[in-house]
Amino acid sequence: xxxxxxxxxxxxxxxxxxxxxxxxxxxxxxxxxxxxxxxxxxxxxxxxxxxxxxxxxxxxxxxxxxxxxxxxxxxxxxxxxxxxxxxxxxxxxxxxxxxxxxxxx
Amino acid sequence: xxxxxxxxxxxxxxxxxxxxxxxxxxxxxxxxxxxxxxxxxxxxxxxxxxxxxxxxxxxxxxxxxxxxxxxxxxxxxxxxxxxxxxxxxxxxxxxxxxxxxxxxxxxxxxxxxxxxxxxxxxxxxxxxxxxxxxxxxxxxxxxxxxxxxxxxxxxxxxxxxxxxxxxxxxxxxxxxxxxxxxxxxxxxxxxxxxxxxxxxxxxxxxxxxxxxxxxxxxxxxxxxxxxxxxxxxxxxxxxxxxxxxxxxxxxxxxxxxxxxxxxxxxxxxxxxxxxxxxxxxxxxxxxxxxxxxxxxxxxxxxxxxxxxxxxxxxxxxxxxxxxxxxxxxxxxxxxxxxxxxxxxxxxxxxxxxxxxxxxxxxxxxxxxxxxxxxxxxxxxxxxxxxxxxxxxxxxxxxxxxxxxxxxxxxxxxxxxxxxxxxxxxxxxxxxxxxxxxxxxxxxxxxxxxxxxxxxxxxxxxxxxxxxxxxxxxxxxxxxxxxxxxxxxxxxxxxxxxxxxxxxxxxxxxxxxxxxxxxxxxxxxxxxxxxxxxxxxxxxxxxxxxxxxxxxxxxxxxxxxxxxxxxxxxxxxxxxxxxxxxxxxxxxxxxxxxxxxxxxxxxxxxxxxxxxxxxxxxxxxxxxxxxxxx
Numbered sequence: 001x002x003x004x005x006x007x008x009x010x011x012x013x014x015x016x017x018x019x020x021x022x023x024x025x026x027x028x029x030x031x032x033x034x035x036x037x038x039x040x041x042x043x044x045x046x047x048x049x050x051x052x053x054x055x056x057x058x059x060x061x062x063x064x065x066x067x068x069x070x071x072x073x074x075x076x077x078x079x080x081x082x083x084x085x086x087x088x089x090x091x092x093x094x095x096x097x098x099x100x101x102x103x104x105x
Numbered sequence: 106x107x108x109x110x111x112x113x114x115x116x117x118x119x120x121x122x123x124x125x126x127x128x129x130x131x132x133x134x135x136x137x138x139x140x141x142x143x144x145x146x147x148x149x150x151x152x153x154x155x156x157x158x159x160x161x162x163x164x165x166x167x168x169x170x171x172x173x174x175x176x177x178x179x180x181x182x183x184x185x186x187x188x189x190x191x192x193x194x195x196x197x198x199x200x201x202x203x204x205x206x207x208x209x210x211x212x213x214x215x216x217x218x219x220x221x222x223x224x225x226x227x228x229x230x231x232x233x234x235x236x237x238x239x240x241x242x243x244x245x246x247x248x249x250x251x252x253x254x255x256x257x258x259x260x261x262x263x264x265x266x267x268x269x270x271x272x273x274x275x276x277x278x279x280x281x282x283x284x285x286x287x288x289x290x291x292x293x294x295x296x297x298x299x300x301x302x303x304x305x306x307x308x309x310x311x312x313x314x315x316x317x318x319x320x321x322x323x324x325x326x327x328x329x330x331x332x333x334x335x336x337x338x339x340x341x342x343x344x345x346x347x348x349x350x351x352x353x354x355x356x357x358x359x360x361x362x363x364x365x366x367x368x369x370x371x372x373x374x375x376x377x378x379x380x381x382x383x384x385x386x387x388x389x390x391x392x393x394x395x396x397x398x399x400x401x402x403x404x405x406x407x408x409x410x411x412x413x414x415x416x417x418x419x420x421x422x423x424x425x426x427x428x429x430x431x432x433x434x435x436x437x438x439x440x441x442x443x444x445x446x447x448x449x450x451x452x453x454x455x456x457x458x459x460x461x462x463x464x465x466x467x468x469x470x471x472x473x474x475x476x477x478x479x480x481x482x483x484x485x486x487x488x489x490x491x492x493x494x495x496x497x498x499x500x501x502x503x504x505x506x507x508x509x510x511x512x513x514x515x516x517x518x519x520x521x522x523x524x525x526x527x528x529x530x531x532x533x534x535x536x537x538x539x540x541x542x543x544x545x546x547x548x549x550x551x552x553x554x555x556x557x558x559x560x561x562x563x564x565x566x567x568x569x570x571x572x573x574x575x576x577x578x579x580x581x582x583x584x585x586x587x588x589x590x591x592x593x594x595x596x597x598x599x600x601x602x603x604x605x606x607x608x609x610x611x612x613x614x615x616x617x618x619x620x621x622x623x624x625x626x627x628x629x630x631x632x633x634x635x636x637x638x639x640x641x642x643x644x645x646x647x648x649x650x651x652x653x654x655x656x657x658x659x660x661x662x663x664x665x666x667x668x669x670x671x672x673x674x675x676x677x678x679x680x681x682x683x684x685x686x687x688x689x690x691x692x693x694x695x696x697x698x699x700x701x702x703x704x705x706x707x708x709x710x711x712x713x714x715x716x717x718x719x720x721x722x723x724x725x726x727x728x729x730x731x732x733x734x
Contacts, residue, residue, distance in 0.1 A: 019711075019715050022708065022711050023708050023711050023712045023715065024708075031708075097706070097707055097708055098706070100705075100707065101704070101705035101706060102705060
């Protein structure tokens with residue numbers, strides 16, 4: 001029997017892996033992919049919750065349709081994010097996050 | 106007659122000239138001289154409309170806060186009317202004289218602007234109906250005196266002198282202010298002169314002998330107010346600024362540092378004489394300081410070689426006389442000799458102030474004519490023989506000298522006798538003897554000045570080629586010479602009620618003493634200086650003014666500089682260190698520490714964000730429930 005706990009554990013692991021990737025990796029494209037993974041983890045958790053939240057004996061589909069929205073928006077966000085990465089590569093000639101330190105105080 | 110004309114006219118003149126003296130140029134001179142002439146006519150009208158009543162006019166409510174009122178109001182009585190006449194008359198003559206004396210000066214508009222400012226402030230003092238207003242104008246004359254002494258500010262000595270005059274006066278002004286505040290507190294915030302007099306006069310709540318009377322308080326107030334006069338009238342120990350003030354142009358010396366401003370201290374003392382009479386101790390101190398100044402200054406004058414400095418020390422000495430008279434009148438009043446200053450005749454100090462104003466202004470203007478003729482040579486030993494080259498100046502100067510020495514039937518004789526008479530009445534014989542000694546010394550040094558500068562042979566080229574001064578300079582001299590003769594007589598003094606000579610009857614001693622002093626002084630001076638080309642006597646102590654400047658320099662070095670050093674050290678530690686530097690250092694450190702977090706590495710931020718989220722989750726899930734239950 002698969003319970004909500006299982007979903008959440010998988011979701012948490014995905015999220016933790018994504019976060020570790022974002023923090024540790026140097027290639028900005030990998031970092032970006034890890035970021036998408038964290039988003040997927042959040043989606044998974046949402047779907048899991050909706051499956052186990054019963055309304056009149058049926059799963060709550062509102063959340064599941066919300067996930068579709070999230071995925072759509074994430075796709076748009078990917079377009080923007082990749083465009084930023086391309087622009088960054090053009091100015092720095094590198095995809096190493098260490099080379100982007102403009103925010104230094 | 107409205108008294109605001111002589112007050113406001115010089116004010117507007119000063120305002121216009123000082124704001125626009127670059128554009129006005131020659132017109133500035135005309136505005137200033139014109140305003141002084143119109144002011145004089147207004148003062149004559151004021152005098153003509155004289156009634157015996159004391160008239161208090163409110164001109165402007167200056168500060169009006171709650172129960173506190175400071176007004177610009179004018180008090181017109183016999184004293185202010187008489188003083189207005191002196192100020193505006195001599196002011197006008199000095200304006201006219203300056204037309205000649207300052208002819209070649211490039212900064213003429215500035216000079217005349219400052220002169221108008223002085224006329225405005227001096228008029229303010231004379232007319233002031235309350236002590237606060239008097240204090241405001243008191244400071245203003247200090248300012249205009251500063252500006253005028255420093256007229257030739259390119260000269261280092263003039264710049265030093267104006268600074269010295271201003272700072273020395275500040276000491277006195279501070280005392281004056283404390284005195285005013287004491288009276289302010291004692292009389293429920295009312296420092297109106299008329300009301301104060303009512304309070305302190307016989308039967309008033311603060312009068313001598315009434316339950317509200319407090320001897321030490323009254324003495325303190327009187328002495329603080331007197332300190333103001335000590336500064337302005339250059340009494341010992343604040344007398345050091347006046348001789349140095351001779352660095353200013355000579356007309357200024359005549360007007361400000363001989364006839365009017367320095368007399369303002371005496372005038373103010375006469376104004377508050379009710380206060381001095383209420384405190385016998387203060388009266389004795391005032392008389393003593395006046396007398397001491399008179400004698401010391403006369404001794405110093407005997408060894409000066411600068412023509413203006415001799416006159417400056419003589420001014421000091423005569424001011425000492427007036428201050429002594431103020432104190433002595435109060436002392437005499439205590440002793441029951443009321444005759445000398447009973448309501449009707451004038452106060453001896455005012456009488457001497459009035460005669461002195463004429464002959465001393467004339468002597469200064471005369472010395473100005475001499476200096477002008479000798480191409481700005483001021484050393485009397487480099488003059489000589491001017492009698493033949495400048496006859497008019499010589500004769501007027503001689504009349505002034507004779508009046509100052511107290512030759513019988515000239516104005517100085519009457520007023521000096523009035524002063525000596527009241528000193529005699531004061532019951533303190535030392536005052537009288539010192540006064541008589543001063544009179545002898547005065548005769549001595551003035552005769553010396555006259556003989557050395559005007560008689561004998563010219564000792565330098567410039568003295569040889571000296572010619573008579575132009576008409577605009579001669580005319581004021583002549584007018585003042587006439588007044589030096591007649592001002593002692595009732596014909597002129599009676600309309601100026603306050604200046605009316607007090608009757609000195611039955612004072613054979615005084616008469617004999619003053620005549621003896623005159624003969625001794627003149628005789629010894631003629632005997633010593635006749636035909637001499639250099640000073641036959643040399644007394645270092647007198648020539649160096651009793652080393653007062655040096656003593657003050659040491660006092661400043663020893664006390665003030667040390668104190669300043671300590672204060673500087675405290676400021677470095679507390680103000681600069683604890684208040685300014687320490688907080689900035691703390692903020693800078695905190696900034697440096699937080700700046701290290703802002704590495705600019707995205708991943709660092711993400712790591713912190715993740716750590717933060719974990720921390721929040723840990724708190725919400727594990728810590729808060731345990732705290733809640």
